[in-house]
Amino acid sequence: MHSVISRASVVRPLPDDDYAVTAEFYDVLQAEQDEARVRHLYGRAAAGARVGVLDIGAGTGRVTMMSLRESRVGVHAVEPSRAMRAPFMTRLAALPRGLRERVTVHPHCLGETGLRGVADVAICHNTVACLAPDARQALWPAIARALVPGGSLLFQLPPDRLPRTDVVRVFPRQRIGQHEYGGHMVMSAVEGRIRTRCHYWVRGAEGLLREHTETFWMWPATRAEMLEDLTRHGFTPLPSRDDPAVLAMAHSE
Template identity: 65%
Template sequence: MSLAESRAPVHAVEPTRAMRSPLMTGLASLPAALRRRVTVHPHTLQESGLHGVADVAICHNMVACLPPASRRSLWPALADAHVAGGVLLVQLPPARLPLHETTHDLPTQRVGQHEYGGRMVTSADENRIRTRFDYWVRGDHGVLREHHETFWMWSASRATVVAELAGSGFVPRSGPPDPTVLTVRLAATHRSRRSGL
């Protein structure tokens, strides 16, 4: 979307090999002119060396997966990567731990002779959220294969995230808050601590 909706260079930061593989596969299917504008960084933003390059940054489906200390260390790196006045969109983590186990069935899809489906189960586990995905493939005679994955998430209220971001120079946009996405702007007076600008 960032490539299609702009003419600017795009930096995709994906330190996880399992997530980077489908990203690279998707990028490989794009026209060469679009691919030339994207650089994939195979490590954390803190290790990327990006300074003053971002007008817009998007943290989609990942902030909740960072332990609190890692989440807090991300904000200064994002400030360093931004130009003053740049915008950051953050998909908010869950505000609190779930009160009870919740199951969500994923949509079932048929591909050829097989049916693909699964479910997501979330529950509290001490100070974390356990998110388990159960995937299955069915044929005419039942389940052919299954796969299970567990991800850990950490809750943080909107107020907590806003306060953490403020410490790195980000200010919330005015207007009614979106329940799932926080939009902030790097203050025009922000100066990069690394570059001294």
Template identity: 60%
Template structure:
């Protein structure tokens, strides 16, 4: 998420972002995202022996997976209040044993005193939301939070700007008498990707509500991110050249 790192005052105000999306995300997108999260990270989480760090936890799909598939402590970093509310609601329904192993951090990662707390760190669906200057603050903060020999798995952002407007319609979901729907529209604006999320709620006859939220994304290639991480001591893990993940390890003490 955009708010995992501190920055200029205008970026800090993003801690109240996702206020619209938080209401609609789980009902419209989280089921598909849960399948993706399990496919990408389940086996890595199962290998954790020290802890799991979920960077930009959102509503908690990676966090809950880590609690279910490991016996280690989990650190969930989510400064956005709206997303964190959904995350904590989800955690409240978990068994006490799992809930006692998770700490939710409501501040940016670079403001946290997390030192060698995890041997597995995951950045799911978040790196593309960071401007390059802010993104580069993420790597040393992650390097500090990981143990020597720990691994970082980052879902790659778009590698380039879209050449045309891309529209993705979200599948409708019924909740009682109401049907929730949405649409994601992505287009290039300068060096950024403008992502507009349109949501609506309707009954059998009328649209009852419509709401919109806009996000910005910054494309980055695998090679570019690899170079940034290498500058902070990270080395590539083999076997991920064709994956949608960037996988790196921290060979030794910083």
């Protein structure tokens, strides 16, 4: 019997929501590219789900929305950031009732949700790299509990090394009405971590209207290190996927 542990709880807001700035700009600047990438990386796995799909680090909902389209099962979306949940919930509210009823949003980290045996496919997109080593180690057993025996986990691998020099990625400019949105991010090696600094701007006919900066941290890890960690928690490798940036594992216990 698949179940969710019933418990009363108080959702504690994050002391500093790392996505308070980015939540406004993420869909505007990255949605189109990310939506296509999510479909390419995980669409086949979601379509094969027979029990449920678990979306870990749902963000503004790209994996969840894709999973709803590709599958006929329930989706559990885990997103502790209130800032990212706001556009996600608005997106869900606009769906037809039949689709909305298949989604449950959990405003906690996965280990706090009490989910057990609710999915046979777990997807963790653009999230593992942002977890410090201790948080990463706590994630694997929580995923194992949430999966049924034989369930699969697919996740985007973190960078395998620190960047030797600053890496700059420019976001494609987007126009909404009379305003143009844009920005860039810079990835730098700082004391064994990767600092990702995102800079956003909005311009109108009169010039720059506003600009914002937000910083995230990432922790590199090699594919071999990820395999070793997951093997200790009862996962075994699945055949390689089309994209080497994704690791696919099965949980046998």
